[in-house]
Amino acid sequence: ARPRVGYFYTGKTGTQLLAESMKKLTVKDYQSIPVVISENVSVYDAIVTIFLEDVGTVFVTDDEHHLAGVLSRKDLLRASLGQQELSTLPVNIIMTRMPNITMCEKDDLLIDVAKKLIDTQIDAVPVVKKTNSGYEVIGRLTKTNITKAFVALAEQEG
Amino acid sequence: ARPRVGYFYTGKTGTQLLAESMKKLTVKDYQSIPVVISENVSVYDAIVTIFLEDVGTVFVTDDEHHLAGVLSRKDLLRASLGQQELSTLPVNIIMTRMPNITMCEKDDLLIDVAKKLIDTQIDAVPVVKKTNSGYEVIGRLTKTNITKAFVALAEQEG
Numbered sequence: 001a002r003p004r005v006g007y008f009y010t011g012k013t014g015t016q017l018l019a020e021s022m023k024k025l026t027v028k029d030y031q032s033i034p035v036v037i038s039e040n041v042s043v044y045d046a047i048v049t050i051f052l053e054d055v056g057t058v059f060v061t062d063d064e065h066h067l068a069g070v071l072s073r074k075d076l077l078r079a080s081l082g083q084q085e086l087s088t089l090p091v092n093i094i095m096t097r098m099p100n101i102t103m104c105e106k107d108d109l110l111i112d113v114a115k116k117l118i119d120t121q122i123d124a125v126p127v128v129k130k131t132n133s134g135y136e137v138i139g140r141l142t143k144t145n146i147t148k149a150f151v152a153l154a155e156q157e158g
Numbered sequence: 159a160r161p162r163v164g165y166f167y168t169g170k171t172g173t174q175l176l177a178e179s180m181k182k183l184t185v186k187d188y189q190s191i192p193v194v195i196s197e198n199v200s201v202y203d204a205i206v207t208i209f210l211e212d213v214g215t216v217f218v219t220d221d222e223h224h225l226a227g228v229l230s231r232k233d234l235l236r237a238s239l240g241q242q243e244l245s246t247l248p249v250n251i252i253m254t255r256m257p258n259i260t261m262c263e264k265d266d267l268l269i270d271v272a273k274k275l276i277d278t279q280i281d282a283v284p285v286v287k288k289t290n291s292g293y294e295v296i297g298r299l300t301k302t303n304i305t306k307a308f309v310a311l312a313e314q315e316g
Contacts, residue, residue: 073235074214118306
């Protein structure tokens with residue numbers, strides 16, 4: 001049957017169309033540039049980096065430039081309340097470390113990463129590329145990126 | 159013209175339907191409970207509250223329980239690096255104060271609040287109710303709420 005002008009065949013409801021177009025969004029189109037520090041730097045330097053780069057989360061890499069840890073503003077705030085001297089405390093003492101890091105890859109669906117962020121109650125995940133020897137950090141995916149995707153979806157032209 | 163079974167008239171594309179259903183979402187269906195402190199408490203107490211309540215932002219109210227300020231983890235981290243004694247420093251010294259507070263109301267569109275969060279680069283806004291004498295804080299709308307709305311949209315049944 002040939003649809004007339006003004007009608008189109010879908011067999012689908014509006015909400016199904018909506019869900020389908022959301023399921024086409026992938027990490028690589030919404031990710032940000034990652035901010036990465038070495039695991040040998042101090043907590044003080046990590047806090048300075050967080051302010052200079054204006055991010056909520058920094059990723060920590062080892063000597064081979066592989067992902068070793070994640071540090072959030074919350075981790076840093078907790079550390080700053082402690083009795084330790086921040087300029088001599090290395091970040092690898094307080095960071096969340098492998099294998100406890102929630103990650104994603106560039107071809108993952110944005111919706112799946114959004115669920116991970118909600119389920120794990122974190123603000124950001126590293127976008128990684130698996131290599132033989134570890135994970136290379138190639139991006140950052142945050143609730144800000146999801147919020148931007150939400151706005152972009154609502155504003156796109158038909 | 160009467161549509162046949164399996165066809166339905168819309169005159170609209172999938173993306174237009176998507177944008178329309180997103181424009182029906184309002185703050186009141188996605189907001190969280192606000193965490194509020196008095197402007198007389200110390201920065202130290204504000205940090206403890208942030209951890210106990212596990213939120214990224216607290217709202218500060220004056221003696222008449224009206225919105226007076228906003229404090230984020232970022233503000234508190236900055237203060238914790240300073241030389242001041244946190245337990246004697248009142249929050250009203252470091253908070254973002256009226257009239258510089260970005261706010262929303264319960265009937266605002268979620269999409270408009272999402273844009274505000276992006277444009278102002280903040281993580282959360284208070285949901286307020288205007289009274290004759292000021293703004294009463296009735297909720298909290300964050301990038302986490304937007305991320306949850308994003309997931310809910312993708313998962314709704316047709």
